[in-house]
Amino acid sequence: DIQMTQSPSSLSASVGDRVTITCRASQDISNRLAWYQQKPGKVPQLLIYGASTLQSGVPSRFSGNGFGTDFILTISSLQPEDVATYYCQKYNSVPLTFGGGTKVEIK
């Protein structure tokens, strides 16, 4: 099975900072990569699919890029409401594997 590795596992940044999270697939998954945001005690919410397409209603400070095995989620200007854990997920084939998550906190 293809493994999904996220880094870092956690980060702390100031409001207004640019934040980047990486996700690496152990094999080529084309652009079949989604990013989710999960706030404490809440259900995961789809942010980005197709590696770079923003889900409807998601703020434009979120962006994604990458293809093949290496992907990046960027928050251009971190806001207090962005405190959450972020997960990548591949969906090119089963199993639909998730990354281990990146916990984002405000410094």
Next chain:
Amino acid sequence: QLQQSGPGLLKPSQTLSLTCVISGDSVSNKLRTWNWIRQSPSRGLEWLGRTFQRARWTTDYAESVKSRLVINRDTDKNQFSLHLNSVTPEDTAVYYCAREVDWSGLDSWGPGILVTVSS
């Protein structure tokens, strides 16, 4: 919208049965897949399986639970269900149902049910 139902507490060796009722869409929609996912501190987010209709109905399972898991659908009630037998404390987790839209990620999730397996 997805609404889940099922027990929150089971004993080891019992069968976990959860139902996900779909509103505003159809379990037979050929541009959707209907998924079960669980989340625990030890295993993170773990995809368990899915059911969907294309030319025919198809069900896929994660290898880790394949021998114990059955996913069904009921087109009359517009719902799908999870049945996980021989549960152990390792199956303690929050269980979610979720919809995938045509290669666009899991865009709708149920509220989740905390399932605890304990004697």
